[in-house]
Amino acid sequence: MDRRQIKTRKAILRAFRALLEKKRYDHITVQEIIDGADVGRSTFYTHFETKDLLLDALCGDMFHHIFEDDPCPWVGRDDELEGKLAHILWHIRDSRSDLSGILLSDSSELFMTYFKAHLRGVFEEYIALFGEAVPRDFLLNHLTGSFAEAVLWWLREGMTLSPEAVAGYFMKITGKR
Amino acid sequence: MDRRQIKTRKAILRAFRALLEKKRYDHITVQEIIDGADVGRSTFYTHFETKDLLLDALCGDMFHHIFEDDPCPWVGRDDELEGKLAHILWHIRDSRSDLSGILLSDSSELFMTYFKAHLRGVFEEYIALFGEAVPRDFLLNHLTGSFAEAVLWWLREGMTLSPEAVAGYFMKITGKR
DNA sequence: ACGATACAGAACACTTTGTTCGTTTTTATT
DNA sequence: AATAAAAACGAACAAAGTGTTCTGTATCGT
Numbered sequence: 001m002d003r004r005q006i007k008t009r010k011a012i013l014r015a016f017r018a019l020l021e022k023k024r025y026d027h028i029t030v031q032e033i034i035d036g037a038d039v040g041r042s043t044f045y046t047h048f049e050t051k052d053l054l055l056d057a058l059c060g061d062m063f064h065h066i067f068e069d070d071p072c073p074w075v076g077r078d079d080e081l082e083g084k085l086a087h088i089l090w091h092i093r094d095s096r097s098d099l100s101g102i103l104l105s106d107s108s109e110l111f112m113t114y115f116k117a118h119l120r121g122v123f124e125e126y127i128a129l130f131g132e133a134v135p136r137d138f139l140l141n142h143l144t145g146s147f148a149e150a151v152l153w154w155l156r157e158g159m160t161l162s163p164e165a166v167a168g169y170f171m172k173i174t175g176k177r
Numbered sequence: 178m179d180r181r182q183i184k185t186r187k188a189i190l191r192a193f194r195a196l197l198e199k200k201r202y203d204h205i206t207v208q209e210i211i212d213g214a215d216v217g218r219s220t221f222y223t224h225f226e227t228k229d230l231l232l233d234a235l236c237g238d239m240f241h242h243i244f245e246d247d248p249c250p251w252v253g254r255d256d257e258l259e260g261k262l263a264h265i266l267w268h269i270r271d272s273r274s275d276l277s278g279i280l281l282s283d284s285s286e287l288f289m290t291y292f293k294a295h296l297r298g299v300f301e302e303y304i305a306l307f308g309e310a311v312p313r314d315f316l317l318n319h320l321t322g323s324f325a326e327a328v329l330w331w332l333r334e335g336m337t338l339s340p341e342a343v344a345g346y347f348m349k350i351t352g353k354r
Numbered sequence: 355a356c357g358a359t360a361c362a363g364a365a366c367a368c369t370t371t372g373t374t375c376g377t378t379t380t381t382a383t384t
Numbered sequence: 385a386a387t388a389a390a391a392a393c394g395a396a397c398a399a400a401g402t403g404t405t406c407t408g409t410a411t412c413g414t
Contacts, residue, residue, distance in 0.1 A: 002359075002360065002411090002412060002413080003411085003412070003413095004359085004360050004361070004410095004411065004412070005359095005360070008360085008361075025203070026202070026203030029400085029401060029402090030401075030402070030403085031400085031401065031402090039361080039362085040361060040362040040363060041362090041363080041364090041402095041403085041404095042361080042362075042363080042403095042404080042405080042406090043360075043361055043362075045402095045403065045404075046360080046361090050403095109286035109287070109289070109290065110286070112286070113286065133346075133349055133350075134346045134349060134350055135346075137330070137334075138327070138330055138346060138350075139350070141326055141327070141329075141330045142323055142326060142327060142330075142350055145322060145323055145326035146319055146322055146323040146326070149318055149319060149322035149323070150315070150318070150319060152318075153314070153315055153318045153319075157314075169310075169311045169312075169315055172310055172311060173310075173311055173315075173316065173319055173351075173352070174350075174352075175350070175351075175352045179380085179381065179382085179390070179391065180380085180381075181379095181380065181381070181390085181391055181392070182390090182391070185391085185392075206369085206370060206371090207370075207371070207372085208369085208370070208371090216392080216393090217392055217393045217394060218371095218372085218373095218393090218394075218395090219372095219373080219374080219375090219392075219393075219394080220391080220392050220393070222371095222372065222373075223391080223392085226372095227372095
């Protein structure tokens with residue numbers, strides 16, 4: 001791939017993210033993005049058909065590496081899920097992509113949708129741990145939703161607690177352990 | 178208040194809600210709203226300064242009567258909270274304002290924010306029921322968030338379950354009872 | 355050094371926004 | 385029923401944003 005393409009693509013995404021931390025998604029204009037990225041108008045539209053697709057691309061970039069399956073030392077342990085959750089939190093805190101800024105922005109709901117979609121995959125593996133007192137889909141929905149909320153709470157608190165502590169709280173509150 | 182004002186205000190809100198069920202909030206234009214409401218352009222702007230304030234007004238209308246404190250037969254009983262939650266669900270299902278359509282729309286995240294804000298008030302009263310194993314704010318956040326998610330799940334399922342059943346599931350899943 | 359291609363920048367037709375203002379209709383009151 | 389006040393209409397407006405097309409220039413991979 002051409003270096004120029006990569007450079008401008010990154011510049012656009014960076015400018016977009018900077019704007020997202022300042023104002024709401026639907027108040028951001030293409031003009032502001034290309035001004036921030038210092039990129040021509042036509043160039044923007046060759047890279048991204050619409051602003052919505054730009055958002056998709058940003059979410060892809062941000063969440064992909066967090067949910068990559070990397071070597072996991074918790075496999076087989078009885079706190080395997082808790083370990084994985086802590087791992088996700090750890091990634092968010094130390095991520096170069098500065099996820100926390102985006103998740104705390106006025107457009108956070110937008111990103112929560114993507115976040116939950118990824119989380120669902122994680123919890124699907126461990127659904128059996130939580131019994132069968134309620135419908136499977138209800139439970140899955142509950143776990144992903146409430147973990148995402150917990151993460152947001154943690155970010156709002158300034159991430160003073162350790163990832164392990166938050167994961168522990170979450171497991172406790174959902175009745176496991 | 179002038180009848181005309183009430184009439185046009187209602188017409189605008191109705192048109193807005195009809196549009197929200199079809200397309201996303203930030204894709205809706207003022208032009209579409211006033212066409213749907215059959216109202217002059219200047220009239221719209223005398224009623225609502227911006228589209229965001231129109232949204233605020235809509236949320237106010239929709240959620241207000243649900244969280245009104247009306248005669249509550251569960252006071253003092255040990256399933257008082259469960260009763261109140263069922264009551265809320267009952268309201269949503271039978272509401273004339275057709276909340277379900279809005280909460281299932283592409284802009285549902287927007288309304289969830291308002292919904293949660295109101296729910297927080299409900300849970301604040303009963304926070305003591307859930308122990309002190311985790312920080313109060315964490316817990317409050319968890320309860321409001323996950324109940325809102327449960328409601329959304331219920332709506333998506335077509336409200337086949339009874340309000341009492343959903344409230345029961347929720348209490349079970351949060352560890353109470 | 356070469357052709358290919360990505361970019362800049364300007365111009366464009368078009369849509370949307372929010373405001374203004376004179377006119378017409380409806381309302382509450384007498 | 386007559387009247388003054390209030391509200392809605394509708395046209396026109398500048399300003400801003402959208403998405404496309406074009407030409408010339410700079411940069412890339414080979």
